Amino acid sequence: MDRALLEISQIPQSRGLDLVANLVSVLGQAEVTGTVAVGMALARLRHRRRDWWLPLGVLAVTVVELALKQIVAQPGPVRDASRSAGLPFLTLELRGAFPSGHIARLAYLAAMWDVIPSWVRVSGMVLAVATTVYLAAHWPSDALGGILLGVGALRLFRAIATGMTPPAPWRRKAPDSMNT
Numbered sequence: 001m002d003r004a005l006l007e008i009s010q011i012p013q014s015r016g017l018d019l020v021a022n023l024v025s026v027l028g029q030a031e032v033t034g035t036v037a038v039g040m041a042l043a044r045l046r047h048r049r050r051d052w053w054l055p056l057g058v059l060a061v062t063v064v065e066l067a068l069k070q071i072v073a074q075p076g077p078v079r080d081a082s083r084s085a086g087l088p089f090l091t092l093e094l095r096g097a098f099p100s101g102h103i104a105r106l107a108y109l110a111a112m113w114d115v116i117p118s119w120v121r122v123s124g125m126v127l128a129v130a131t132t133v134y135l136a137a138h139w140p141s142d143a144l145g146g147i148l149l150g151v152g153a154l155r156l157f158r159a160i161a162t163g164m165t166p167p168a169p170w171r172r173k174a175p176d177s178m179n180t
Contacts, residue, residue, distance in 0.1 A: 002139040009133045021131035028102025028128060033058055035110060040112075051161040058108050061153045065101040065146070074098040078134045090098055098179075099145030100138040103128055107150025 016097040026032060040055035076097030106128050110121040138146075 002141050005140045006136065008132060010136065012134075017180055018133070021134050024128055024131040025102060025135060025137065028100075028106045028132075030062055030101065030105065033105040034062075036109060051158075053111065054157055055109070056143070057153055058105050058158040060157075061104050061108050061150055062101060062159060064153070065099055065104050068145075069096045069100055069101075072096045072098045074139070076142070077139055097138055097141045099149050100142040101131055101146065102132060102137070103143045104137075104147030104150040104153075107147045108154050109150075111151050111154045137165070151173075 001136065002116050019040075037055040037058040041052055044052035044055070074096045107125060110116075110125055113121065129140070129147070132138050133140050
């Protein structure tokens with residue numbers, strides 16, 4: 001299934017499509033998502049939000065992604081070098097390609113931005129997955145693994161953040177002294 005989907009994504013070829021795919025790919029770079037996460041955390045801290053640290057969970061996602069790439073030895077597809085823009089970002093040679101870190105980081109941040117309509121966030125993720133597979137940077141299953149990692153990590157961290165938040169004043173139980 002992976003190979004068939006990858007081959008289908010390789011049929012269209014144009015310089016314009018290559019450029020758009022590379023620009024979308026930049027959004028998932030660790031340097032970009034890390035900077036966005038720090039900015040979001042600082043903005044939340046400035047507004048004295050108890051969950052100010054939640055955007056920084058993207059760093060944990062990156063650590064888990066790197067660990068999984070060392071554990072799951074799934075080689076990535078053979079890349080067509082002509083499609084790559086060769087942008088100067090940090091690259092690491094890892095054993096495997098699973099899961100896609102670009103997609104995991106984007107999924108984490110996209111799922112976090114509740115102020116943006118869901119259809120926009122989902123459309124953005126579909127575009128990111130399509131461009132990642134089009135560039136032959138990852139297999140479709142790597143992209144799916146990235147989505148599951150990013151969204152799963154956010155759900156975990158939100159559960160932790162919610163557990164740390166005290167109940168709203170109107171939901172507090174009445175003191176026992178009122179019952180006597």
